[in-house]
Amino acid sequence: MITTFAKGLEKAGVKPNQVCVPSDILFEPAIVKHFGFDYFHTTRGRAIAFGTGLKLANPALKVVPFTGDLMTVGGNHFVHGSRRNMELTVICINNFVYRKIAGKAVSIETPKFSPYSTFEEPFNIPHLGNSCGAIYTARWTALHTEELADSIAEALNKKGLSIIEILAPGPDYYTSISNVNADLVRFYYDNSEIRNDEDPRNVGITPENKIIVGKFTSKERSTFIDSYNAQLGNVLGEKFTPYGIESGKKGAGGKNG
Amino acid sequence: MKADQRDVLTGVYYIDGDVASGYGALAAGCKFIAGYPITPSTEAAEAFARIAPKGGAMFIQMEDELASISAIVGAAWAGAKTMTITSGPGYSLMMETIGYGAMLETPFVLLNIQRGGPSTGVPTKTGQADMMQARWGSHGDYELIAIAPDSPQELFDHTIKAFNLAEKYRCPVMIMADECVGHMTEKVVIPRAEEIELEPRRWYTGPPDEYIPFKPDEDLVPKMVKAGSGHKLFISGRLHDERGYPVDNEHFELKYVRRLIDKIMCNKDKIIELKEEQLDDADVVVVSYGISSRVAVRGIEMAREKGIKVGNLRLITVWPFPDERITELAKKVKAFVVPEINYGQVVFDVARCCHGNANVVLVPHGGAGVHMPDDICDAILLGAKEERKIEKVIEFKTQLEKLVFKGGSKLKE
Amino acid sequence: MQTPKTNQQKKIQVDSSSMDRIHPMENVLRMDRIPHIWCPGCGIGLAVTAFAAALEKAEIDLSKIVIVSGIGCTGRVAGYVKLDSFHTTHGRAIAFATGIKVANPDMKVVVFSGDGDLIAIGGNHFIHAARRNIDMLVVCVNNFIYAMTGGQVAPTTPLTAYATTCPFGCVEPPFNIPYLADSSGAVYVARWTTLHVRRLTNAFVEALNKKGFSVVEAISPCAQYYSRINRLGDGLDMMRYYHDNAEIRNGEDTKNLDIDFQGKIIVGKFIDRERPSYTDRYNEWLSKVKGGENEPG
C-alpha cells in the first residue's frame, strides 16, 4: 500500500520531503525512512485535526492523513474537515469487515474486532464526504494498485479535501500498516466492480451487491485558506497580508533555526 | 530573543484578564490558536481572533476541544508557537491529547479559565477545582508545568512566561487562571517589544540525516525540527526510543518516560516561582494561589491585627510543587492554612510535604464565589491556637457551609 | 431574574376572563420555572410551543417520553418541559439518548438541542446515530450562531456573516444539515423556520410517529447576537426575512438546501423512508445466535 502511495507521489510530482503524514495507523519506521516523508503517529481518530494544525501552521506542506479510526472516533473531524475544505489528502483505510459481499459470505479468518459491531450497517464514506463538501472522492481496494496510485496523484494536485477510501482490513491503531489481511483483500477485489463517476449516493456497500469502486467525484471549491484570504482581504483591504502565500513562507511556522 | 514589534500592542489598557491573555499570546509570538467557545474563556479567543490577522497569525475555531488540541499539537510540530483556550469541561475532553503532547514533548500553552465544577457546574462563576486535574488528568506518568496568575496584568505576563517555559522544557504549560481573574478588568501595561524576552525554540541545526528527535541535551530536553524540512521524521505517540520508533518492552518506560518527569523535576529550581511575605518569624503560613491569594491577604491582615504572626506564601508555579520549600517551612511553623476554591486539592500536597511537622488547615469553598476574609482569618486563628499535632487535614467549617447545612439558607425550605 | 416578556411568554399567560381554567400547556411545561432565560425575540420558545402542541396532537403517553438536551440556549429546553428530562454535557445529548433508547426501547426519545451542540461538537454522534438508525427524534434549533457563550461562529453560520470569533466574516461554508442527516442515514428529515409554527408542529408529529432516526431542523432567530452582530434588526425582522425568503419545496433533493447569508431558505419535508433500526438489527442478530453456540463452555 505504501509503495502504491509512493507511486502516487511520484506521479503527482510531489517530493516526499514536502509530505507530512499524520496517522492513527502504526507505520513501520523502516518504511518511513525509506520513502522519506515525515510521519506522526497521532491519537486515535485525530489525524485530520492534527493535519489541520500542520497545514495551517505551514501551508507549504502536503498533508496526507492516513487514518483507520477516522469514521468512528474521528467522524467529527472528517465531516468538519470536509466542510472547511482544508487542503488535505485523506487516505481512509476502511477496516470494516464485510461479512457478506455480492451474496457470498466471508469464509476467511477475520480480525476479532472491527470498527463497528458486526450487525451494524457501515457508512457510505464517499457519500458522506461528498455531502459535507469534500472535493474529491474515490474508493479502491488495496489491490487496485494502478488506479489507487492514479487517484492519489490526482488528489494530491487538487486544492481542497480529498478522500480516498481504501478497503484494506487489517492495519489499525495497534498493528502496522503492512498487516493487511491479504486473503480478505483478495476477496473484496474479486467481488468489486469499477464504476467511475458513479453518484456517491449509490456506492454504499451492501451484502447483496458487489463493492463499487472507482473515482466518484471531483469538483472545485475554495479552500479554507483561500476563503480566509479572500474574506479578510475584502474586509481589511490593504492592511491585510494574505496568509500562507508565497509557497508558505508567510505561514505561522517561521524559519527553521 | 526579543519579541517581534508587529506582535506587541504596546500601551496601557483597561481590559479583562481573558483579553490580556490573548494579547500576551500574540506578544509571545504565538502564531496559531485553535479553540472552541466555552464560558468563561471565550473572550481570550475573541481577542486573539481580532488581532491575529494583523500579526500574520491565525485563529481557527475548531469543531470541538478534541480537534482544537490536536490541531495545536500539529501546528507546534509544523514550527509555530501555539496555544489553546478552554475551561473545565473542555479541559476534560483534552486530557487524552495533553498526555500525547507530553509524550511527543510538544511545546504548547493551554489557558484554562476555571469555573465551578464538576460537570457543567457554574459556567459563569469562579472555581479552582481543576488544579489536580492539571497535574494528574491524563493517563500514564508525565509532568508538566502549571502557573496560576492572579490579575489581568499577570495573565498578560504569565502567558508570555508560559510560552517561554514551554519552549525551554518542551512540555505543555498550563495557565490555570480562574473565572474571577479572567473576567476582572484592571490596568494592563504592555511594554515595548524590546523589553519582552522570549525563549526561542530549540532548533536542531545539524545535518538532517543525523537528527534524532528525542535525544536529550544535557538538561534532558531534546531539540526540535519543523515538519516538512527533510528530516524524515518518525514521531510516534506510542512508547518510543530516542529515534521515535515504537518499542514493545515496558523496560523502556523506566528509561524513557522517566526522562519526561526528570526533565521537569531536575530543573525544578529554575521553574518554580514563589512569592513569600513575612515568613521569617511566622507561626502560621497561608499557602494560596490565583485569586485566592489576593483574597487571603485580607484575612491575613485581620489576623495580624489580632497579633498573630502570619506569613504568606503564594504559589505562582503550582506544578511542579515546591516540596522542599514546604518541608523546610513546616519545621519552623505551627500550621499552614490553605484557602482554595475547592474541597481540598493542593492542600493534600502541602500536607504531604509537612511530614507531620505542622498542622494543615484547609479553608474550602465550593466555587461560584471567593472566600470570605473572615473565614480565612478564623482559620489562621485556629491554626495558631492548636498545639497538638493533628494527623489529618483539618477541614475548616466555613460560614457558608454552616449557613447551607444548618438551615439558614433559602435553598433549604 | 426578570426577563422581559417574549412572544412565547405572552402565549403562556392565563386568559384573565377564566382564571381557574388550566392553561393547555401546563401539563407539558414546568410552570415553576417560567419565566425562562431566553431573550426577547428568540425563536426557541416558538419551537418549544410547537413541540408541546405536537405532543398533544401525536397523543403520546407523556410518561413514556424522555427529552435530552445538550448545552447552549436550546440546551435549556429540557429544563422547561415537564417530562423526564436530562440536561447533559456539550454535544453529547445524542450519545446519552442512545444509551436510554437502547437500554429501554419502550421509551420515546427526543433530543432537543442547538446547531452548535448537535452539529459542531456533537457531529460525530449525529452521524453515527443516523447510521445506526437509533429510533429517536432530533430537533435541531438552528440559529446560525453560538448564543449562550455570546455569539461565536458556528458550523452553520452562513459565509461572510459576522460573529465574535470571525470578526472579519465567516470563511467556512456552513453545513447543510438535511444533507448531512440524509447522507448519514436518517429516515425522516425536514426543515422549517419558527415562522412556520403549524408546519413545524406537523413535522414533529410525523417524526414522533416515525420509527428511526428523524431530524427536524428549526431555523430560529437569535436577536441578541446573530441579528445584532450582523445588523439584521430584531426577532421580528428575522421573521420577516423568513417570510420573504422561505420557500416550501417538499421532497427536494437534500443536496440543494444550502443557506447563504440572508439568502433563500428552502423548507419542507425532504426524506421519509424506512430502514431497520439499531434495536431491530441487534434483536435479529441475537435471534440468529443459536442456543448453545454462543455460550462459552
Added chain:
Amino acid sequence: MKADPSGVLTGTHNLSGNQACAEGALSAGCRFLGVYPIAPALEVSERFLQRAKKASATFIQMEDEISALAAVIGASWTGKKSMTVTSGPGLSLMMEHLGLGIMLETPCVIVDVQRVGPGLGLPSQPSQADMMQARWGSHGDYELIALAPSSSQEMFDFTIKAFNFSERFRIPVAIMSDQYLAHLQEDVVIPHAEDIRLEPRRYFDGPKDSYLPFKRDEDMIPPMVDIGQGYKFHVTGLTHDDRGYPIMDEECQELNVHPLVKKIRDYTDEIIEVQEANTEDADVVIVSYGATSRAAFKAMEQARGLGLKVGSLKLVTVWPFPEERVAELADKVKAFVVPEMNLGQVVLEVERCSYGKANVFFIAHGEKGVENTDDILRAINQAVQVDNIKDGIIKFR
C-alpha cells in the same frame, strides 16, 4: 437482594481477568454494556456479547469512548445497571462524562484496564499509571470509589462489589485493572446466584409529584427513579438544587457539590477495605494494590524467610485512600515500601499519611516482570538499615 440466576454462571471456570470481569458484571445484574474497543480491554466485551442472549443483556459499541460513557449514564437512568470498559487513552476521553456521572449521581461502573502511558503508550504492557487520574482526572471537585483487583477471582468479586458501591452511594465506581490481570488465566469460583448479595437500587416510593431527584435521605444519598415511570423529573449537569433545577450561586454550589464529596468522605469506614498480613510486628510494611500485590506478597514471604519482620498492606479500595490505617501503621513501623507500576502516584498518598513517622521507599516496579520480587527485597533490606527519617520519598532505583 440476591442475584438474577440468568446472569450467573455458577461453577469453577478458568477465566482471564477480562472474562472474569464480564462474568462479575453479569452476576451483579449489569444488563447494559456501552464500549468502544481498545486494547487490552477487548475481551470483556467479547465475553459479554457471548453471554448477552442468555442474560437478556444489551450491548452497544459506540463511536468513541466519550459517547460510550454518555450512553452508559443514560442507560443507568432507565434502571439497567450499566458498565463501560476501557484503557488509559479511553479513560482520558471519558473524563468529562465521569464528571457528569458524579453530578447526576448516576450509579455505573467504569473498568480501566491500565496499559503503559502517557499518550498512546504501550497497549501490550501493564501499568498502574492511571491511579491518580481516576481520582483527579475530571474537572471540578468530586470523590469516587476505585477498587484494584489482583487476580481473576478478585476481578469477578470486585466487579460485583463495584456495582454494590455504585448503587449504595449513587456514584460511578472505577475498577482499576491492568493488562497483566486482563490476560491472566486463572480459576474463578462463581457461587450460586442466591449466594451473591447485591445492593438494590434505592428507589423513591412517594407520590409522583413529590419526587425531588436530589433530595437527600439522612445518609446524604438521594433516592432514584427510572425514566418512563411518570415522575417527569429534570436533572442537569449544571449546579442544581434538590429539584434538579439549575441555580448558579455560591449557596447552591455548596449545597450541591459539598455533599458529593462528603457522601464518600463521611463513609470511608464503610467503604475502605484493606487486606493485611503480618503487620502486627512488622518493621517494614509493603503497601501495594492490584497486580503489584502479587509480587508484594511473595516478597513479604521471602523476607520473612530471611528473618526480616515484614508485613503487607494491600489496598482493596485505593480511593478513598485508607489515610487513618496508614497513619496508625506509621507509628509502629520503620518504613513503608511502595511498589507501583508507575513512576510514583499512590506513594505520594502514603508519604502524606505517614506524617514523617516512617520512611517511604518507592519502587517503580515492573521492569523485570510484574511478579518479580528482586527490587522489593532489595528495598526492604535497605529500609531496615536506615534509622533516621528522611525528608521526602526515597526513590529506589
Added chain:
Amino acid sequence: MAEVRFAGYGGQGIIRSGIIAGKAAAIYDNKYATMSQSFGPEARGGACSSQLVVSESKVLYPYVTDVDVLFAMSQEGYDKFEPGLSENGILLVDEDMVKHKSPRGNIKVYSIPATRFAEELGRKIVANVIMLGFFTAITEIVTYEGMKKALPGSVPEKALELNMTAFDRGFEYGKELLKKKNG
C-alpha cells in the same frame, strides 16, 4: 478606598459605565481600579450589574463588600443592591427609572433625570454617560479630566461628541445640585 456598584438592566451600558470609570481611575488618575461584572445568560435582558473597587494601593479583594456608592439605573437594580449599601454611603439614581425609599442611616441620595436628559440630547442610550458625569461630580472618586480622557475609545467614535456633551450635562447638573445642597 471606594467601592461602587453599578446596577441597571441590559442594554443601558451598565458594564460599560464601570469600565469607563475604572479606566479613568486606573489609567488617568493613577489609582488602582478593579472592575468585575456578572456574566452569563442571567446577565442578558434582565438585571445587570458591575462592581468597581478604586484604591490608592493595589486592590486585593476584587469584590465590593460594603458599598460606598450605588449607581442605580433600574428599579430592580435598586431593590436588589440597596441593602448592600453602606450606612454612610451615597445613592445615585436616575429618577426617571427608580423610585427610592427614604434612606437608611446616613445615606445621602442624589437623583438626576438622566433618561430625560438623554432623550433631550436625542439618544436615550447616553443616559449612562450622563449618570457617569453626575457620578463624577458628586463622588469625586474619579476626576473630571480622567473621565474625559477615558471616554474616547470607550464609546463609538461616531458618537464621541454626543457622549462628551452628555457627560458634561450630568457633571454640571451634579455640581449645581451639590452647590444647592451645601449652600
